[in-house]
Amino acid sequence: MKTRNKVLKIILVAAMILLSLFFLFPVVWMIANSFKPDAEITADMNSVQAFIPPVPSENFFDNYVSVLTNTNFLLYMGNTLLYAALLIVLGIIVNGLAGYALAKIKFPFSDKWLLIIMMLMIIPSETIITINYLFIAKMGLLNTIFGYILPMIVNPFNIFLFRQVFVSLPDDVYEAAQLDHCGPVKYFFTMVLPMSKTVVATVSVFTFLNVWNDYLWPSLVFTSSDLLTAQIGLNAITANENTTMGQTLAAITLVTIPVIIIYSLFSKQIVEGVVSTGSKEG
Amino acid sequence: MSYIQLKGLCKKYPNATKNSVTDFNLDIEEKEFIAFVGPSGCGKSTTLRMIAGFEEISGGELYIDGKKMNNVLPRDRGIAMVFQNYALYPHMTVEKNISYGLKNMKVPSDEIKRKTDWAIDILGLEEYRNRKPKNLSGGQRQRVALGRAIVKDSKVFLMDEPLSNLDAKLRVSMRNEISKLHRQLGSTTIYVTHDQVEAMTMADRIVIMKDGVVQQVGKPMELYDHPVNKFVAGFIGSPQMNFFDVTIEGNTVKFADGKQMPLSENIINQLGGKTSGLILGIRGEDIKLDAQNLEVYGEGKQSAVVENTEVMGNENNLYFTFGGAVAVARVSKYEISQVGDSIDFTFVPSKIHFFDKETEECLF
Numbered sequence: 001m002k003t004r005n006k007v008l009k010i011i012l013v014a015a016m017i018l019l020s021l022f023f024l025f026p027v028v029w030m031i032a033n034s035f036k037p038d039a040e041i042t043a044d045m046n047s048v049q050a051f052i053p054p055v056p057s058e059n060f061f062d063n064y065v066s067v068l069t070n071t072n073f074l075l076y077m078g079n080t081l082l083y084a085a086l087l088i089v090l091g092i093i094v095n096g097l098a099g100y101a102l103a104k105i106k107f108p109f110s111d112k113w114l115l116i117i118m119m120l121m122i123i124p125s126e127t128i129i130t131i132n133y134l135f136i137a138k139m140g141l142l143n144t145i146f147g148y149i150l151p152m153i154v155n156p157f158n159i160f161l162f163r164q165v166f167v168s169l170p171d172d173v174y175e176a177a178q179l180d181h182c183g184p185v186k187y188f189f190t191m192v193l194p195m196s197k198t199v200v201a202t203v204s205v206f207t208f209l210n211v212w213n214d215y216l217w218p219s220l221v222f223t224s225s226d227l228l229t230a231q232i233g234l235n236a237i238t239a240n241e242n243t244t245m246g247q248t249l250a251a252i253t254l255v256t257i258p259v260i261i262i263y264s265l266f267s268k269q270i271v272e273g274v275v276s277t278g279s280k281e282g
Numbered sequence: 283m284s285y286i287q288l289k290g291l292c293k294k295y296p297n298a299t300k301n302s303v304t305d306f307n308l309d310i311e312e313k314e315f316i317a318f319v320g321p322s323g324c325g326k327s328t329t330l331r332m333i334a335g336f337e338e339i340s341g342g343e344l345y346i347d348g349k350k351m352n353n354v355l356p357r358d359r360g361i362a363m364v365f366q367n368y369a370l371y372p373h374m375t376v377e378k379n380i381s382y383g384l385k386n387m388k389v390p391s392d393e394i395k396r397k398t399d400w401a402i403d404i405l406g407l408e409e410y411r412n413r414k415p416k417n418l419s420g421g422q423r424q425r426v427a428l429g430r431a432i433v434k435d436s437k438v439f440l441m442d443e444p445l446s447n448l449d450a451k452l453r454v455s456m457r458n459e460i461s462k463l464h465r466q467l468g469s470t471t472i473y474v475t476h477d478q479v480e481a482m483t484m485a486d487r488i489v490i491m492k493d494g495v496v497q498q499v500g501k502p503m504e505l506y507d508h509p510v511n512k513f514v515a516g517f518i519g520s521p522q523m524n525f526f527d528v529t530i531e532g533n534t535v536k537f538a539d540g541k542q543m544p545l546s547e548n549i550i551n552q553l554g555g556k557t558s559g560l561i562l563g564i565r566g567e568d569i570k571l572d573a574q575n576l577e578v579y580g581e582g583k584q585s586a587v588v589e590n591t592e593v594m595g596n597e598n599n600l601y602f603t604f605g606g607a608v609a610v611a612r613v614s615k616y617e618i619s620q621v622g623d624s625i626d627f628t629f630v631p632s633k634i635h636f637f638d639k640e641t642e643e644c645l646f
Contacts, residue, residue, distance in 0.1 A: 172369035175336050176430070178356045179363055180383030194373040 025051070027256070034249035035060055041245055063250035067237065072225060073251060076233030083149060083229065084211040088204045090153045092193070095203065098154075099162025100188060104169070114163065120156040126216065133220050148221045152211070158203045165199040166192065202269040205262055212258060230255050285347060285470050286310040286333070286438065292341035293328050293494075302328050303494045306342065310472070312437075315464050317485035318474045319517070325494035326474045327442055333472065334440050335359055346438060362431035363440040366447065368423045370415040370430075377402065377411045380429040387434070401429040404463075421452045428460070432467060439464075439471040445480065453477075457484060478518050482506070490514050512642040515563050515635060521612065523563045526605040527639065530557040537562075538606030543582040546631060552646045553636060560645075561637040566599065566612035568633035571625055579628040588623045600625065 032053040033041045044050045054060065067073050101107070102114050132151040141147030169192065177187050193200055211229070218229045228236070234255050238248045263270065291306035303325040310316050318326035331337040333344060335356035344351045351359050370379050381398040389397075402408055405425040415423055424444055431439055444460070445453045461484050464471050475481055481488045482502045490497045490505065490513075498510045502518075509515035515523045527538045533550055535543045553560070570576065576583060586602035586609075593615075600611045600619055611627060619625055636645040 170367060170369065172365045172367055173371065175334070175356070176363070176365060176369040177371070177382075178336075179334075179361065180430070180434075181357050181386035182382075186386075191371060191373075195371075197373075 030249050030256075031253055034063055034246060034253045036246055037062070038244045038246055041249075063244070063246040064254070066244075067247050067251045067254065071233075071237050071251075072228075073230070073233055073237060073254065075226070076228050076230045077254070079227060080212055080230040083145065084208045086145070087149050087152055087211055088207045090149065091155060091158060091207050092200060092203060094153050095155055095158040096162050096193065096200075097188065098159045099164075100166050100192060102159070102163045103166035104171075104174070114160075117156045117159050121160060129216060129220070132217070136221065142221060143223050143227065144221075145227065148218060148227075152217070155207075158206070161199055161203060162196075165196050169195060198269060198272060201266060202272055205266040205269050208262060209259065212255075285312040285314075286472075287345040288329075288333070288342070289345070290342035291329065291332060291339060291344060293325070293332060293337060294340045301340070301494050303332070306496055308489060308496070308499060310470060312470055313468050315461075315471045315473065315484060315486045317481035317488045318472065318491060319478055319481040319488055320476065320491035320497075321517075322476060323493075324491040326476075326489075326491050328494075329491075330440050330442055330472060330474045333359075333438075334361055334363055359438075360436055361438040361440055362434050362436035363442065364424070364427045364431050364444045366443040368415070368427045368447075370423060370426055372415050375412050375414055376407055376418070376426050376429075379415070379426050380433055383430065383434050397433045398429075401433045404432075404466075405429050405459075420448050421456060424448065424456060425459075428463065432463065437469055439467075439469050441471065441473045443475055444473075446475070446477070453480075460484065479520065482518070488518075490517060508644075509635070510644055512561060512563065512637045512644070515637070515644065519565055521566050521599055521610045523565050523635070524569070524607070524609045525637075526562045526607055526609075528560050528562045528605070530560065535562060537604070539604075541584060541605055543584065543629065545582070545634070549631060549634065554645075556638075556645070559639040561639050561642075562605075563635040563637060564629050564633060566610045568630040569609065569611035569627050570630060571600075571611060571613050571617055571619075571627045575630070576626060576628055579631065582628045582631070583626055584628065585624060585626050588619045588621055588625055591619060591621060 028051050032051050033044075035053050036044070037059075040054065041050075044052075098117075102110060102117070136142060136147045136150065139147070141150065173191065173195075174187060177191055182190070213231065214229065215231045215235075219232050219235075222228055222232065225236075234251050237243055237251050243251075286309075288306050288308045288310075291303060292301050293303040294301045306325075306329055308316075318329060320326050328337055332339050333346075333351075335351070335354065339352050346359060346361075371382065374382065377398055380401050381394050384394045384397060402411055405428060407422065407425055407429065410418055410422055410426075415426065418426065424447075427444070441460070445456050448456060457480060460473075464484075473481070473484060485502060487499060487501055488505055489499045492513050498505055498514045500508075505514060505518050509518065509523075512525065516525070529536045530550060530553065531542075533544055533547055535545055537543070570579065584604065586604045588600050588602050589608070590601040592599035592601075595615065597615055598613050598617065598619070600613060602609055602611070602625065611625075613619075637643065638645060
């Protein structure tokens, strides 16, 4: 029985490694070729060399240097980080407070509100994007940071995530805090959020990935090149006929790096987020 | 005027068919240690939470230090509370847990330090000062909860089953510490527990509750020696009081199994002519097996066969069937009996209680 289990385990691990390699092939190809000039990329295309980066030389980072110095790509990445940071902070406050109200405060029809919020989770964001656009346009907020982040602050998925965690917080801690002269707002920021670090991290990670990977909404809101996000910027760079294939791959690699870092650092929170709600956002 | 007054306090939850607490009247003096005791669901914690301000008062009035508190916020009632599950702030160290309230009250920082150091010292928490609650044992956590309560100079301490999560040994030592602390601080304390031993050993007065109604209020020994009804008699004391269905024939008590025991005319007269529908109650330690008592109270000598024994170390509990019920006698450790042994015993007549079977009220 033990030997059989061992063999099964080996087969399973081997299958998972093969599957990982299958998914990693394009990524490895992209990274390897991002260091090569176009001629070398074309020459290596049909050989195993296509997956092997060149030997480091003084021209090794040329594509990256070119992308970062000749285009506004660094600015776009900075913009995206700023939007993500703003949305993380505002999202935690707004969605966290809503989740707390649903979890702990008794108000009329609170269970119905929760149901409505859960129903909102199944509506794809693409279906309301036109309404959002018209709304932001009417408010004169097109091509502004506020116009971009405003419709993204409230997120039913994050409200639900917060609610699920807050509902299990012990009530007697709130009662003890009341006797310690801690008001409800202070309690939320100094007790509830620190006691729920995991969900705060999960929401932050999801928000970051959402903003970082978002293409459609920023492409509608922003027209000024100074405000573009990394994904839009990437499209602008790759669409430019003067951009080489190596530069394109370098730009894509740069866009991918933060996502890989976030996934590797916060995989636990991402899994917990998926598990605790039984669904995946987006 | 009493320091805390509960006047006809009632609690009824929305959609509930009956009150959780009904007409609770009590005057608590300053520096008094009061214990609310009763089985689960009797309303003792609800009453405490009404005093704290965490439960709305459905009816009646609550006064603390002469001020009506019905609609006053918990933080403005001048109370400190220790919770059953400690309710410590998990992300704060011991020191921060204790000083948090003082900081919110805008107490000067040197005063906060002095008071926090004092609490940490008095509760023996110095080596745990920088630890978080998850790295503390149950007893240490409870001491932190006590520390958080004592630094605020509150005149009223409310304790909601603070020792129920601790093991038996720790419970005894914490019991001692809380009593010591109460004497040291001179605060008025209301202590909720379902453990009658805690109540008996710590409280100046005990309030016994059942189904939301106060059954009896009194000093521990008053309740033990003079219970007002069968519930109080059974709740206070371990092992619980023995109860037998009896009738009176002349000067003799007749038990359900037909056994008889003569009683003095003086005792019979106190029943006021009631001869049936009676319950006789006697505590285990008032059932005597020793030769001296058998000689003195030999008239009422009875026999039974021991069915079970509990060796407690300092004493033994002997279980046997008598009078149609299982009875327990609490005897000294030197009176050794084995299961199956036949024993002779007698009741100490002056320690016998009679209860009305219908109302369960104590007749004497």
